[in-house]
Amino acid sequence: MRELITVENLSFSYPDGQQALIDVNLGIYEGDSVAVVGPNGAGKSTLILHFNGILRSNGHVKLMGRPVDDDNLKWVRNSVGLVFQNPDDQLFSPTVFDDVAFGPMNMGYSRFEVEQAVKRALGLVGMSGFEKRSPHHLSVGEKRRVAMATVLSMAPEVLVIDEPTSNLDPRGKRDLVDVLKGLSITKILISHDLEMVRELCPRMVIIDRGRIVADGNTNNILTDKKLLITHGLATE
Amino acid sequence: MKHSFLDQYSDHNSLVHRFDPRSKLLATLAFIATLVVIPTGSWPAYGMYFIIIVTLILLSRVPLLYILRHSLVIIPFVVLVAVFIPFFKEGEVAFSFNVWGWYFSVTHDGLELLWSILAKSWLSILGLVLLTSTTNFASLLLGLERLRMPRVMIMLLSFMYRYIFLITDEAMRMKQARDSRGYRRGWLRQMSTVGNMIGTLFVRSYERGERIYAAMVSRGFDGHSRTLNSLQFGRTDILFITGMILLLGIINLFTLFF
Numbered sequence: 001m002r003e004l005i006t007v008e009n010l011s012f013s014y015p016d017g018q019q020a021l022i023d024v025n026l027g028i029y030e031g032d033s034v035a036v037v038g039p040n041g042a043g044k045s046t047l048i049l050h051f052n053g054i055l056r057s058n059g060h061v062k063l064m065g066r067p068v069d070d071d072n073l074k075w076v077r078n079s080v081g082l083v084f085q086n087p088d089d090q091l092f093s094p095t096v097f098d099d100v101a102f103g104p105m106n107m108g109y110s111r112f113e114v115e116q117a118v119k120r121a122l123g124l125v126g127m128s129g130f131e132k133r134s135p136h137h138l139s140v141g142e143k144r145r146v147a148m149a150t151v152l153s154m155a156p157e158v159l160v161i162d163e164p165t166s167n168l169d170p171r172g173k174r175d176l177v178d179v180l181k182g183l184s185i186t187k188i189l190i191s192h193d194l195e196m197v198r199e200l201c202p203r204m205v206i207i208d209r210g211r212i213v214a215d216g217n218t219n220n221i222l223t224d225k226k227l228l229i230t231h232g233l234a235t236e
Numbered sequence: 237m238k239h240s241f242l243d244q245y246s247d248h249n250s251l252v253h254r255f256d257p258r259s260k261l262l263a264t265l266a267f268i269a270t271l272v273v274i275p276t277g278s279w280p281a282y283g284m285y286f287i288i289i290v291t292l293i294l295l296s297r298v299p300l301l302y303i304l305r306h307s308l309v310i311i312p313f314v315v316l317v318a319v320f321i322p323f324f325k326e327g328e329v330a331f332s333f334n335v336w337g338w339y340f341s342v343t344h345d346g347l348e349l350l351w352s353i354l355a356k357s358w359l360s361i362l363g364l365v366l367l368t369s370t371t372n373f374a375s376l377l378l379g380l381e382r383l384r385m386p387r388v389m390i391m392l393l394s395f396m397y398r399y400i401f402l403i404t405d406e407a408m409r410m411k412q413a414r415d416s417r418g419y420r421r422g423w424l425r426q427m428s429t430v431g432n433m434i435g436t437l438f439v440r441s442y443e444r445g446e447r448i449y450a451a452m453v454s455r456g457f458d459g460h461s462r463t464l465n466s467l468q469f470g471r472t473d474i475l476f477i478t479g480m481i482l483l484l485g486i487i488n489l490f491t492l493f494f
């Protein structure tokens with residue numbers, strides 16, 4: 001299997017001195033569906049911001065063998081689709097169509113290609129027919145799915161989603177899990193929702209205080225009660 | 237929380253709704269500009285303008301009462317600005333009164349000016365309410381863009397439209413949280429609490445701005461914004477806009493020279 005994202009000895013600290021990542025090593029392979037799990041403030045979001053070059057640490061992160069740097073940022077961002085946690089930050093256009101078309105238009109697609117990409121992406125998340133709606137009149141679940149479409153319309157190699165099921169009611173969550181299940185793309189999910197992780201991701205990575213403390217088969221990790229308790233993911 | 241739409245009724249379908257946003261923008265602009273230059277007290281002309289706007293409202297099938305209610309919003313502001321005019325305008329005194337030894341007199345000319353200002357601003361706002369109730373905000377922005385309004389202004393307006401309700405929601409939640417913690421009224425205390433809330437709101441909006449920017453950059457935003465042109469300036473638009481301008485021109489010429 002082809003290695004898509006390679007993280008080698010990545011350390012990162014924020015300008016205020018807070019050490020967010022310490023010597024992280026991780027490989028994401030084509031077709032993977034990986035869950036990145038960890039307590040609040042463990043460094044999960046910091047890690048995914050490195051995947052598409054919003055945060056950069058010279059050469060420690062590689063995409064398909066090429067280091068992520070200033071020269072290939074455009075290619076990196078077209079290949080790694082990041083869906084942010086709050087859909088109200090992700091959806092900033094007056095209509096759903098404009099938002100889903102934003103990425104493809106920045107990629108320089110023609111009018112016809114943009115329309116095709118939008119149609120396809122909305123179809124993938126089950127939101128066809130919502131093109132003319134305004135994002136602020138959608139429900140949270142609908143916003144989440146449109147937010148995913150805004151990234152899928154760019155046809156990325158990897159889809160990275162931050163907390164896809166937070167704030168969702170059980171039905172909204174069910175719908176979202178079904179949509180995610182139907183996507184054949186390589187996925188990285190950040191979540192606390194171990195139930196969803198078990199259903200969607202065969203592989204699981206635990207991050208705590210900036211370090212990767214477990215990486216392996218989801219079922220094995222989830223049965224290790226002691227590990228989960230140590231890292232704040234389960235209670236006794 | 238639910239908010240009313242800024243552009244309620246704009247998704248309906250009628251002749252006026254189908255006009256290109258550009259022709260509606262231009263027609264509204266022409267309507268207001270020609271109205272402003274008409275001399276004060278030309279009541280027949282105001283009547284004509286009223287007939288034009290009512291005809292358009294009826295054609296648009298937007299409920300008259302809705303437009304009326306929304307148009308009245310502007311009146312207090314106009315009154316606040318214009319109410320002193322009758323006292324200062326010179327001319328024949330209509331009536332005067334005495335308050336604790338101070339003499340106030342109101343002139344006929346001043347009153348006429350006041351009524352004219354009220355009529356003009358009300359007619360203008362009728363035109364604007366009709367514009368926003370027959371054009372949804374997105375196509376209004378697209379129209380402005382095609383009319384060469386600077387990109388920065390368009391993006392500013394579009395972000396405002398997208399986020400104003402979110403910020404209002406945030407403010408309302410903060411108010412609820414404040415009230416549920418036994419907030420006591422008192423002028424001074426209230427001032428400092430409101431100050432803190434505004435500060436918090438500003439910081440949150442600023443941070444939200446950073447997150448939105450990250451989301452835009454993630455999708456290949458490089459400072460240039462691109463849109464798909466999908467407006468149709470048709471024959472009805474040309475008819476509408478030339479008709480409007482001719483009509484308004486004729487009314488203005490008549491009031492100026494006869």
